[in-house]
Amino acid sequence: MSQSPDVHICETGPRDGLQNLAVFVPTAAKFALIDAIAAAGVAEIDAGSFVPAKVVPQFADVEQVMAHALKLRGVTVGALVPNLKGAERALAAGVQAIYFVISASETHNKANVRRTVAEQIEGFKAVRAGIDAGPAAGRPHLMGAVSTAFGCSLEGRISGAAVCRVARAYAEAGADEIGLADTVGYATPPLIKSIVEAVRAEVGREMPLRLHLHDTLGMGLANAVAGLEVDIRRFDAAVSGLGGCPFAPGARGNIVTEDLVFMLEEMGLSTGIDLPKLMETRAILRQHVPAEHLTGHLHEAGIPAALWRAA
């Protein structure tokens, strides 16, 4: 592709989608999933977490998965890290993007990383310093994600001030991008707009912003459209709507990449993604992931032949 697509999509299924599964997805299946995602033209893949295997057994093979993914051409391969130790492993693996997490909700942050928000901000500074201490060539893109930015199943509503506090800390500490994550899926379209604008007022409009949306309450795509309306052009999503949150029983996963791609393309916004190819990921997932975790309207209804352009 010589031209950038209108909307940048990061496929987070291999990381956010698999992290809460009770079953271990075999390493070879993770390879196949990542290969299929990249083959469909997805520009960025959140391919795993550098967390201790005893905390999240799913990522016991993260070094192997990253080594495999990093052989692919034309795709940025990233990983989530919760602390400096994780970042050091990610740097050693040679990842191209690092995603750090701090929750706007103090309670969620404690539950998620066992630190206060203030301590986690210090952790982010250490990661920035760790990256900057290495060679300038091949330095990974560093995104700071604000988890529970639109609500928390433990604290309920989250103030814009709590989100802006974390966003400002990220900006001041040198994040390359800030992610606003609706971790539990409580956002509404007007809330998306008001938080995005509040964060921009706090950190300046030059800072790239990304939305990470879950579809717990059915508003996932509506929230994505709200993001588009305030000029967000970077989104996380997961094939087959993989994902969920241990603190939101019954919750759906991430917004479905296939459904997001179809909607964007129908709206005249290019994604650079080959939708029929992306839908081939379903067959891989079906072999390893329990059926109740696999959602997606396009998978149920099929790509409407009466609308969709010929491939």
Added chain:
Amino acid sequence: MSQSPDVHICETGPRDGLQNLAVFVPTAAKFALIDAIAAAGVAEIDAGSFVPAKVVPQFADVEQVMAHALKLRGVTVGALVPNLKGAERALAAGVQAIYFVISASETHNKANVRRTVAEQIEGFKAVRAGIDAGPAAGRPHLMGAVSTAFGCSLEGRISGAAVCRVARAYAEAGADEIGLADTVGYATPPLIKSIVEAVRAEVGREMPLRLHLHDTLGMGLANAVAGLEVDIRRFDAAVSGLGGCPFAPGARGNIVTEDLVFMLEEMGLSTGIDLPKLMETRAILRQHVPAEHLTGHLHEAGIPAALWRAA
């Protein structure tokens, strides 16, 4: 309720939700469903179709269902009619609202009512005349619905001109309201806005407009938000997302009333509906409707206790 809610919702589950089911829902269960919907505070119920029982066996009991529903206080009871014969039965039953259907798609209109669009427009004029020939007191509200207004699984994309042709015919023939129906669920948020504005330019802004949305491709609530953004305040929806279309295999049904109510209330728009009470309809449906037809994010995730106000 002394004050009008911000958004008017018509529950179409008993009509659009049941019409394509292979199973006959017993008359007593229809009574129970309608009672539960009314008890939750829904202002309008689309309670059935006056069509020949040999065409849609589900509505063989429509006279009984209407007689039951019309005993309820504080709710408008309406019915779909495809022709003058149906309207005469509806008038005899004493319904408070009549919904007529004409497709923007010529092919869909033929498939649906076995007439051309021009013939169906003449049919609407006959219904208007039939109503006006009766006593002025208790005259039902007459809505003209434009089916396939945002796309058709037979014809694909539908032009704004085709929608405006039907809308103008309705307005000129004396419709009290025009419904714009995304019969197969192909609309996108920008398309909702452009069709609504085109219809307003055609028939004037005084004509009340209603949106009828399906969630085939996951964009149902996003499309409802698009409607809100162009000042639509009247929506159809179905409890548990009942519905589907014989011409869209695998398609989901109507937007889910429970999810719509939750979203609107979270956005600060009142609906007049008691959500926990509305969710009690699920237990009634579960006894008679196959599980694969029962959807809804709120039903899966539960009403988030951390957000929702105390009852």
